[in-house]
Amino acid sequence: MKRLVIISVLVCLTLFTAFAQAPQRGARGAMPPPTGPIADLANAGVDAINKGDAAFFDSHLAADVVWFDEDGHAIASKERVLNFLKTKLLTPGKKVTITGLRVGDNWAGYVYKVEGAAAAGGTPTVREGTQTIVYKQAGGNWQISMVHGAVKAAGHM
Numbered sequence: 004m005k006r007l008v009i010i011s012v013l014v015c016l017t018l019f020t021a022f023a024q025a026p027q028r029g030a031r032g033a034m035p036p037p038t039g040p041i042a043d044l045a046n047a048g049v050d051a052i053n054k055g056d057a058a059f060f061d062s063h064l065a066a067d068v069v070w071f072d073e074d075g076h077a078i079a080s081k082e083r084v085l086n087f088l089k090t091k092l093l094t095p096g097k098k099v100t101i102t103g104l105r106v107g108d109n110w111a112g113y114v115y116k117v118e119g120a121a122a123a124g125g126t127p128t129v130r131e132g133t134q135t136i137v138y139k140q141a142g143g144n145w146q147i148s149m150v151h152g153a154v155k156a157a158g159h160m
Contacts, residue, residue: 037106044138044145045111049101055093060085065139065146073132073153084150096120101134110137115152131155 036042044063051059064085070078078087092099097120101113112135119128137149 037104039106040145041106041109041111041138042104044147045101045104045106045113045136048136048147049099049115052088052092052097052099055095055097057085057089057093060088060093060147063145063147065141065148068147068149070150070152072151092117094119109139110135112136 047059048063050056064081066081067079068081068084070084070087072078078084098118100116100118102116104111104113106112112133115132115134117128117130119130121127132152132154134153135151136147138145139148140146
């Protein structure tokens with residue numbers, strides 16, 4: 004009987020500790036939006052795309068940055084990634100929105116939606132997926148060192 008009481012107390016303490024350390028949710032069960040330098044960088048990158056601001060990426064891409072896409076292609080080097088951004092994302096009519104931003108000490112991840120302008124008489128293009136960005140510090144500044152983007156696939160959203 005004594006063992007059962009001790010085991011019950013230990014289980015209760017473990018559960019209490021787990022619940023006490025769990026992230027606190029708001030009134031509707033949603034997590035509060037992340038804050039801090041990594042969240043700011045992720046949001047600034049999205050804002051830069053929406054503004055067509057290549058200068059942001061020119062100053063925030065590491066020289067050895069690598070961009071991986073969903074099917075294994077890798078674009079390596081600041082020059083090549085910046086060119087990719089300029090031709091594919093920093094174009095008129097693109098609008099990026101993100102949801103579910105999560106951050107760690109040096110990474111950010113989110114679900115994205117890229118809406119593009121419609122061709123003459125056509126419907127706007129929409130691409131959805133997930134993105135993970137890894138940052139590194141260079142001097143006192145954060146730089147983008149790796150990006151992995153994956154388009155929406157069944158079972159992954």
